[in-house]
Amino acid sequence: TITLTVEASDGLGSSTTDVRISVRDANNHSPRFEKSMYLSAVQETALVGSTVVQVGATDGDVGQNAAISYRIQRGSFQDFAIDSNTGVVTIARPLDFDRRETYSIEVLGIDGGRPQRVSTATVSLSVVDNNDKSPQLTPFTQRTQVREDAVPGHVIYAVIAVDPDVATEDGLRYRLSGILAAVDSNGRPLDAQRFPELQSMFGINELTGEVFVAGPVARDIVTELTLGLTVTDVSADPMQEGHGALVVTLLDVNDFPPIFPPPWSPESPSIRLNVAEELPIGSVVTSMEASDADSNIGGYKLTVQSLPSEQIDTEEPGDAEGMIVEDAPVLTINTGTGVVTVSGRLDYETQTTIVSLVEVWDTGLPQLTTTATLIIELVNLNDEVPVFDANSYAATVEEHAAPGTSVLQVTAVDQDKGDLGRVLYTLTGSGAGMFSISEDGAVTVAAGAVLDREVQDLVSLRVVATDAAPTGETQRQTSVPLVVTIADINDHAPVFSQRQYTASVVENLPLMPPAPILQLTAHDADTGDNANIAYTITHGDEPGNFRLDPSTGILYPAKPLRSSDPLKPPSPTASYSLTVVATDRNGTGRSSGEASVVVSLLPQNQHKPRYLNPGKPNQTIEVPENVDAPQEVAVVSASDDDVGANGVVRYHLRVGDSNVQETKHFSIDPETGLLLTRLSLDREEKAKYELVLVAKDQGSPISYETLRVLTVLVKDEDDHRPEFVNSGKKDGQIPLYVFSLPENRPANTKLGRVHAIDLDTDTNAQVYYHIVEGNSNNSFHIDKLHGVLYSSGPLDREQR
Template identity: 25%
Template sequence: VEVAIYIVCYVAYLGPFHSLVKTQNAFPLYRVELDENTLTGTDLIQVLATDGDEGTNGQVRYSIVSGDTGNDVRPLDREKLSRYTLTIKASDKGTPLQSTTVKVIINVLDENDNAPRFSQIFSASVPENAPLGFTVTRVTTSDEDIGMNAVSRYSIRDTSLPFIINPSTGDITVSRLLNREDTDRYRIRVSAHDSGWTVSTDVTVFVTDVNDNAPRFTKPSYYLECPELPGIGLKVTQVSATDPDEGSNGHVFYFIKSQSEFFRINATTGEIFNKQYLRYQNSSGSSNVNINRHSFIVTSSDRGSPPLLSETTVTINIVDSNDNAPLFLASKYFTPVTKNVRAGTNLIKVTAVDDKDFGLNSEVEYFVSDESKTNKFSLDRSTGWISVSSSLMADLNKKFLFKVKAKDKGNPPLSSEVAVEIVVTEENYHTPEFSQSHMSVTIPESHSVGAVIRTVSARDRDAAMNGLIRYNISSGNEAGNFAINTTTGTLTLAKPLDFELCQKHELIVTATDGGWVSRTGFCSVTINVIDVNDNSPAFSPEDYFPNVLENAPSGTTVIRLNASDADSGPNAVIAYAIQSSDSDLFVIDPNTGTITTQGFLDYETKQSYHLTIKAFNVPDEERCSFASVNIQLEGTNEYVPRFVSKLYYFEVSEAASKGTIVGEVFASDRDLGTDGEVHYLIFGNSRKKGFQIDEKSGQIYVSGPLDREKEERISLKVLAKNFGSIRGADIDEVTVNITVLDANDPPVFTLGTYNIQISEGVPPGTHVTFVSAFDSDSVPSWSRFSYFIGSGNDNSAFSINPQTGQVTVTAELDRETRPVYNLSVLAIDSGTPSATGSASLLVTLEDINDNGPTLSTHQGEVMENNRAGTLVMTLQSSDPDLPPNQGPFTYYLLSTGPATSYFSLSTAGVLTTTREIDREQISDFYLSVITRDSGIPQMSSTGTVQIKVIDQNDNPSQPRTVEIYVHYYGNLFPGGILGNVNGVLRVFF
């Protein structure tokens, strides 16, 4: 049977569907490829079997015997089944029936018939201080198609939003600075589109708060006129600040920056209360004109981390409150007046003061409470003077009683009242006369307070008020020592007298009658004060601290004390005595108070003495006082320092460090105090031997390097002396012999630092250098040593021969990973303990060309339909090697694939087009590029550059039918707009 195959292909003209059939046949297997949107009924392939028989035996029938489930005709869907394997049977109608089979494999090619689908409903949070480029979230899609049909590109149409999206990855990033206080959430419409479909979803971005706003007071400053505050804890005012931040960042609390003496603040509400009573104070005449003004700074802070602060100034000016009524200076006012006084004469002045208030609150006016009782008198409202307003001739012996009110000008006004009595009398013709115009009295200074001294007496021949006498002391009593009964004239003592202050008092006593125009008589009184023994002797000072030399001869004056007595005469005679003492080596002259020695004073036996001296009156020994005398002996330098040993032997290792104590010498001095202090010093050439001595303790210690090989035995001369210059006879000398013991010295390298350069490409085992050290110790085990590498040998790149000091490479070296090795090379001897010498080995690696260049640019763009020669991009590369193993770089296109027919690449890396490009045919190119460096030998690498063809609107649109599937992930769709359907230009073949 022969089989012939022909292909019939129909061009679809409706919608976006088109079909493509390809065959690759090799008997007995046939392959067919077609698009999944091929229309039902389209002929794909015809198999033709021939039969050499005739008649019914040569009539051929065809059937699909396997691979077509259900044997029905339905649309193809690659996403459900991408390959069909059919077995086709050709059979004749003869008897017996003859048949043959052939296999046809149909591969269904993908068509972009599925829209991308967002993987979820997206939402994210971003802090408002997120920097530009901060990734907020990533949107992702899935697509049942494959290949380029499943590649989605993302976009955000609303360019006013402060976000952009990466079209390839779906990463949404911040493109402009955010401010939560302006907008706290964004709804971003994100579109995903493949080559034929576009879907959209809303991404909700919540802007989270950052503490970027300090609290702001509602006023830049607060000023308040506040009345006086008579209580504590009263609300004075309130400040307020707001913070637009959220949560703790916007939670505001208050405090006074510098603690106020007068005010406190509620941290939560900003209410300000007083902590003290605040009264208005008169500032006139004061250096502080702002005495009533209180200013302080209130700080508002949020509870962010860190917190932000702002400040405002609060000024509270205390103004006077009318809280005090005027007060009269007298509880009652009285005056007599003669009957023939003329109208207009001022009689008496009432005075009320309001000195606790100020301003209008303290200005006083006077009023008569009942003017019907004062028709004979008038009152000046401003001054308080009461004057006669009409004749009093008919009012002899008449009393006028009325009340005067004093009222201030405050709001509301306050007032008080006082009674005024006026009596009309006859003329006052006579002056009071004392029985004696002068009298003298003598009293002791111990006279009791309140006791009567003398009574004075005067008489007046007038009658009634004009003859009523009152006594006063008009002068001589400025200290207030005396008092007089104004009615009886009895003179008494008001304060204790002191003869020592004043021995005589001259008083003037007056007798004044009660007439309206009063008359006064005078009497002089002399009071003589006599002394009594009322003062004890007193030392000044009460403590004495004299010094006296030891060995002073008997009778040496130590000190003379002096006590005084404020009394006079016999009451002031003073005698002295030693009340108590801790020694009998001192005596005192009872008349002069001079203390002298009696006996031998030895500083080494006792250094100080204490005496209590009594000073007393001779007539009355109970009148006494005491002084403390502390006598300090001053020693003399009687003895010379002497070493307890005449020769000292010490040993010390030559390896001893500075400060090591070798030994101690000691000298004694029988003197006490500073005279007995011993000072040590090394003198002469001994000071150059590498040792010093502690001046006070006598400890000898190492002060410089020791070398047993140079000087094994050292002799020092040490002096012991008292403080001060050397006088010859006051010093002692001793010899100190020190033996220097051998010590294990470390090996010493010939160089402190070795600098070596080697190539980075040398193989392991390569010789680097030799290091060398020597050890001059005499002990064999101390002079033998081995070499080691200490620090800096990362990855064990080097090794050293312990005996020869040869350094070799033990690992691969890469300058690009580590260009320099700083090795610590050690030489350790065999001593116990061992001693170590060290040196630095600095190995610098020289570059070789062991790295190929790497493309730095991988993507470019070109507009479709541009003419040949259009510049696409200039390639850039990098190379970790050093010059000259880097650039300049040369570039070549691999001559594989159709892309090389569209582009040309110069050796300098300039990529240009060689022909016009149609994006509808090819939208992306992938070029393989070879990059070579300039090193020897030359290194190269191959990279891929993607060129995207940018679309132009060069195709008219055509009508088509598109099915759109919308997937909703909520529970119940409430209705509304899902999105927009837009037409896409496309060419069909």
């Protein structure tokens, strides 16, 4: 705290006061440990809660900023705790030197300021080992075995014991603590009264723990012996012990090898079997289960071998010299039961005989092995189907080929042996009678067969291959498609679709580009080049007026076509007569067909129709309303300067893009042009109609038409009465207008206006207004043109 004396003076007098300033601490110092590293050691047997070390820290601040608390950050593994106020580190749970020998604990010192400031220190602890653990046999029950012919001194086992805190390597001592249990040769527990006579059978080296044979191994009395084991840590004070057991199996010395069942014998160690081919995978072939007089069977092994067929009967059984082990065995043996099963395909056609070497061994000591040669003769079955050398066949033969003509050769192979592999051929299908097939697969044209491409150009057959299995066995067969194409020969002439062609054309057809007149069409029943037709003109076109396209058969004009006398108009009967020929093989063949062509020349349509009535474009005609239909509107007429059909005019009405003879309101006669109404016209419904007239000639192949617009006005008739409007009138009532006027107003004061309309037109629609009754004393008058009602003088409400 700082105390100041402050004086205030005005030059004549003064006054003083004391000012006290308290300086508040800022947390600007971090805690500082007395040491950055604390070292200590602790016995592993120290009790939980024992003090290990105390850490301390100071803080340069004051008050709460200097209040320090302690916390373990890491490294204690929950084995130690710290007092947050005093910094005393204690044991939190039992220690174990063998689990962890050292600890590096990070301790935090945290002040009470805001924000908090933190410092760290390290506590390094070493755990002092104490010999506090007893030795242990691992595993508790240990096992070994000894042959019955083992000699004294023979070591059969080294006992395994561990002690993590033994003081010296030779601190452990071993001893046998007696017989715990025994099993006789029949597998029954041995009477404990006989244990003493077995005590001298085994001994143990006290320092190494090696168990050795100390006397005769009496397997005739006992087959399994359980010995008690004790291991002592002599370096501990007091000494510590561990206990366990050693199970010793007494092994019989193996005198007899395994033997296979008959007909196997040591003198003839082979077995022959007949097995059908193609047995399913997993099928049982035989059982090679063996027996042993003094041991159990340890397992089986089968090796499939390949032996030349000529040596199968002469090879010494069991002599595997010259045999080749197969890469992919087809037999396998169960190693536990000796059952032989199929593991691959048994195929007579690949291998008729399978030779296997079967081995069996026992579990005795020494282990003895016996072998047998298993010879399997496969029985041939009809398991193969004939296979063609192609998935399908195709052949070509000319139509009308002679019987016996070769078509093609087919081949199928059956992998079976003998008759089962001999192949017979047949043909099936709707056209099978047209061909025959020999025993060796040669396909030829059948006797009496007529091959006509124009009747059938493709014959689809199936070639069936069947094996020659004997009667009573199922035959196997397969088939493939055979497609025989009947090749064309030029045995047909072209035939025109018509014997005579006719066409009508106008004179002076354009030459560039040429206008087609007609197209000739001929058909040849042959195919290919034999059916390619060329067209020519042979007669009637000596002047060269026409050109015939040889490929398409289209006839064109080669010169302008006109009548013979250019000074005379064209004659409707002018014509040309041509003879045309169609020849196959593009005109080089020997076959052809003939037809005639008549071309008639028509006059050319050169003029459009010209209107006579209405004579002017957009002419208007009036028609009175309310006249019953039909009412004549006009007679349309037009002329055409062409001759014949080209000059004949027909009349229509145009609606949209179509020519029609009538609409809803009008109709027109196509020949006379008489235009009539179809309904009574009402001007108030529609006052005007716009009609599009069509005058069209009958020219061919080109016709012309001329359009003209005719406006039809519906003439008004005084057929409507005036009707008052805005009067509030209801249906069936006289119109009523209500006006009001203050009394004593001067003359000619306007009361209001009545209004009426007339649906007629022009003068027929002019309305005049009159007061017809109720105007006593002539108190009111009305403007007859506009319907405005005025007062004629002042009115007195008390009088009326």
